[in-house]
Amino acid sequence: MTSPDLPAELKAALEAKLKGFSRGDAAARSAAISKNYRDGGGSGTIRSETDALAYALARMPATYAAVTAGLNALCEARPEFAPKTLLDIGAGPGTASWAAAETFPSLQHFTLLDANDALRQLALDLVRESFRLRDISYERGEARNALTKADAADLVIASYMIGEISTAEQGALAALMWEKTRDTLLVVEPGTPAGYARIIALRERLIASGAHVAAPCPHDGKCPLAAPDWCHFTQRLQRSRAHKQVKGAELPYEDEKFAYVALTREPLEVRPSRVLAQPDVSKVEVTAKLCTPAGLVMSRTPRRAKADYAVARRWRWGDAVVEQPRRPGEGRDP
Ligand SMILES: C[S@@+](CC[C@H](N)C(=O)[O-])C[C@H]1O[C@@H](n2cnc3c(N)ncnc32)[C@H](O)[C@@H]1O
Numbered sequence: 001m002t003s004p005d006l007p008a009e010l011k012a013a014l015e016a017k018l019k020g021f022s023r024g025d026a027a028a029r030s031a032a033i034s035k036n037y038r039d040g041g042g043s044g045t046i047r048s049e050t051d052a053l054a055y056a057l058a059r060m061p062a063t064y065a066a067v068t069a070g071l072n073a074l075c076e077a078r079p080e081f082a083p084k085t086l087l088d089i090g091a092g093p094g095t096a097s098w099a100a101a102e103t104f105p106s107l108q109h110f111t112l113l114d115a116n117d118a119l120r121q122l123a124l125d126l127v128r129e130s131f132r133l134r135d136i137s138y139e140r141g142e143a144r145n146a147l148t149k150a151d152a153a154d155l156v157i158a159s160y161m162i163g164e165i166s167t168a169e170q171g172a173l174a175a176l177m178w179e180k181t182r183d184t185l186l187v188v189e190p191g192t193p194a195g196y197a198r199i200i201a202l203r204e205r206l207i208a209s210g211a212h213v214a215a216p217c218p219h220d221g222k223c224p225l226a227a228p229d230w231c232h233f234t235q236r237l238q239r240s241r242a243h244k245q246v247k248g249a250e251l252p253y254e255d256e257k258f259a260y261v262a263l264t265r266e267p268l269e270v271r272p273s274r275v276l277a278q279p280d281v282s283k284v285e286v287t288a289k290l291c292t293p294a295g296l297v298m299s300r301t302p303r304r305a306k307a308d309y310a311v312a313r314r315w316r317w318g319d320a321v322v323e324q325p326r327r328p329g330e331g332r333d334p
Contacts, residue, residue, distance in 0.1 A: 001072050002103045004065035004237045010098050013126045014060070015242060017053055023245050029054035030246045042164035043092065043116055052118040056093040056126075057246040063188075065237035066258035067099040067159045069318065070188050073215035074262040075103060076320055078184075082106035083154035087180060089113050089143055089173075090161025094123035094133070096188075100155060101132045110136040111153065113146040144169070147176050156181045159188045162198050174202045178209055184264045185211070191232030191257030199231075199259045211263040215320070217291060218271040224296040231276060231291070232259045233318040272320040273297070279315050286312035290323065299323055 006014075018026065029051050036045045046055050075081065083104055088097045091112035101107055110133060114120050120140055127133035139146045143165070156177050162170050177185055187202055189195035200223055203213065207220050216231065217223070225231055234255045244250070271293050279288035286301040286309060301312035315321055 001075075002068050002099070004068050004235050006061055006064055006240075007098065007102055009130055010060075010064075010126060011240060013129065014053075014057060015240075017122070017125060018057065018242055021050060021053060023242070025050060026054040026057060027246050027248060030058040031248070034058065043119065046116060046118055048118055049121070052093065052116075052122040054246060055119070056122060057242055060093055060095050061237050061239065061243055062254065062256040063095045063160050064099050065235040066188050066256050066260070067096045067157065067186070068103065069233065069235040069258065070186050070215070070260040070262060071099060071103040073260075073318070073320065074184065074186060077214045077262070077268055078264070081184065083183060085109045085111070085151075085153040085155070085182075087111050087113070087147075087150060087153040087156040087177075089147065089156065089158040089177060090164065091123060091138070092116065092119040092160075094126060094136070094138075096157040096159040096186075097123075097133060097136065100157060104155070107132075107155075109153075111150055112136055112138040113141065113143055113150065114138070115140070115142050144173055144176055147173075147180055150180060152180045152182050154183045156185045157188070158186075160190065162187065162202065163189055163195060167201075170198060170202065171205060174205050175209065178206050178211060178263070181263075181265070184214065184262055186260065186262045188258055188260045191234065191259050193227070193230045196230040196232055196259040199261050203261045203263070206263050211265070212267040214262040214264045214268055216260065216262075216274045216318070218273050218293045218320075220267075224291065225276075230259070232257050234258075235318075272322050275315050275317055275319045275321055278317040279312065281313045285309070286315070288312065288315055288321075290321070292323065297323075 033055050086100050091114045097110050189199050234257050236255050238253050273290040273292040276289045288299045290297045290299050301308050303309050
């Protein structure tokens with residue numbers, strides 16, 4: 001499993017960039033960028049070097065953690081997957097490329113695409129000293145235009161990107177991203193109902209084009225969750241001193257909520273269930289909300305089923321699990 005925390009090399013590159021910038025200024029820029037995101041805006045307000053650095057200090061640790069969680073789930077589902085080429089769409093400061101480089105030693109070619117000059121320049125500065133990433137190719141331009149010209153890649157990632165374009169464009173971009181995917185496409189979004197809705201729309205569209213879900217869903221059918229429920233996960237990450245300063249935060253960690261889907265060209269042979277919320281462990285039983293190949297299940301594992309209970313009490317939100325068949329009286333609620 002790849003750690004959700006930024007690799008030391010990236011942390012050092014960010015800290016080095018911060019030298020010569022006022023932390024107070026970076027914090028003020030970060031607050032303005034965050035407010036714009038909360039108000040439904042995108043990264044259009046990131047225009048200067050300070051803006052880009054403030055964004056990266058405040059958000060890169062969390063988006064990195066979310067992408068890494070998605071990649072870890074993908075690796076668990078497909079341990080043999082060893083991509084050589086990566087396309088990072090809406091790459092910003094290069095977050096998903098760093099996460100993919102850390103997860104897959106097999107990756108040799110990294111192509112990043114983004115329309116934002118300031119974020120592109122920051123990404124290039126951050127990889128300058130990196131042995132794995134210093135030779136990245138970073139295309140500047142609108143995603144669909146740039147993608148049309150790009151070569152297909154084994155792994156394609158769009159992290160916290162599709163929410164910045166219109167619904168109609170999301171459909172067209174999804175189709176193009178899939179066209180450029182030789183093996184696997186990973187899309188990560190904020191873990192909000194709106195982020196989940198975008199993931200579900202893209203998932204349905206691409207399954208209709210022949211894609212199969214590697215994670216998180218154990219099936220290619222319709223999502224069994226009904227509003228106001230939505231499928232999302234959470235990843236804890238550590239905050240560095242600079243991260244805390246830029247966010248004006250006290251806690252040494254934060255929890256990033258995210259939604260994701262990893263789509264592959266070949267169906268998986270084994271499709272374990274997914275834990276959809278933190279299970280409730282009591283002295284009587286473990287109650288867990290599972291998405292299974294047969295649909296949504298509230299699984300109850302009684303303490304008297306000793307071995308199963310010992311396994312179920314270690315389940316965590318987001319885990320892929322194999323549910324044990326229950327004996328009579330140890331049922332599951334539909
Ligand atoms: C929230 S940032 C995420 C950056 C990075 N992927 C990450 O996870 O940290 C969204 C990125 O998508 C880029 N973006 C949004 N719309 C785009 C478009 N139509 N074409 C290219 N890039 C776009 C923005 O410039 C920005 O860098």
